[in-house]
Amino acid sequence: MKKTLILVAAAALAISVLAACGKGDDSKSAGGNKHAGHTAGSAQASAHHGGDHNEHDGHGAEAASATADFQVSFAFPAGAAKADEDTELTVQVKDKSGKPVDRYEVSHEKLLHLIVVNHDLSFFNHIHPTFRGDGTFAVNTSFPAGGEYKLFADFVPAGGANTTLSDWVQVAGPEGAHAAITADKTLVKEVDGKEVELIMSTTKPKEDVTLTFNIRDANTKRGIDNLQPYLGAIGHVVIVSEDASQYLHVHPVDEKATGPDAAFATSFPDSGTYKIWGQFQHDGKVFTAPFVVNMK
Structure with missing residues (x-):
């Protein structure tokens, strides 16, 4: 039987920003x-x-x-x-x-x-x-x-x-195993033949932070400088807190950049653990690089 629950959320502090972004259907x-x-x-x-x-x-x-x-x-x-x-x-x-x-x-x-x-x-x-x-x-x-x-x-x-x-x-249905959400020891991930490194200007909450993704070929280590637009931008970043109560959808500093660096500016609202997904497109294929960080 369907259940319908209406939930009321309080509006948070607002500042002016760019329009929202996203990615393809699959x-x-x-x-x-x-x-x-x-x-x-x-x-x-x-x-x-x-x-x-x-x-x-x-x-x-x-x-x-x-x-x-x-x-x-x-x-x-x-x-x-x-x-x-x-x-x-x-x-x-x-x-x-x-x-x-x-x-x-x-x-x-x-x-x-x-x-x-x-x-x-x-x-x-x-x-x-x-x-x-x-x-x-x-x-x-x-x-x-x-x-x-x-x-x-x-x-x-x-x-x-x-x-x-x-x-x-x-x-x-049967639930999957509950894995602990722990911060990555190193912020380098290999995804679809790409090596993606995340560089953060700070790990302090409530401060301006630049997230820079350096994207290179996993084999040659050469920077990839021909990233394709992903829904009109070099890439998009989604950030969710450990308990999923905080959500940020972040846009690039330079939407027309093509790599190997893709920079995003934001700030984390509170201390704690967050998961970051950076999404980019190369050779007609979208790839997603996930990272877990601890802001303190």
């Missing part, structure tokens, strides 16, 4: 200035450094969250999603009066970006539901195991600011 994992990201549960400007306040609520097959201006609900037509099975996921956005929101700004080539993570952040999916009208988006997707997943709907209403609303949903 990409999986994988700042304190105008390029900063935005956090979940916010209906104000997109650089909020607060979290949503609905942690672990809305665990039913249909879940919903809201702010003072907008609300979103996530639902599965069969009443629940099952692990490792394709299913349709619908996302409906309404305004504060309950009227479906039908007009959106195109943000980095998409009307809505949907980020999906599981309970221990070992799974990451960045997909783009298709708009069907009546405030409703839909996409076919799947979940690798049972358990809790958090969904972040990232969009820009017409004439409005970046808005991100989120909620937890429950997926039926």
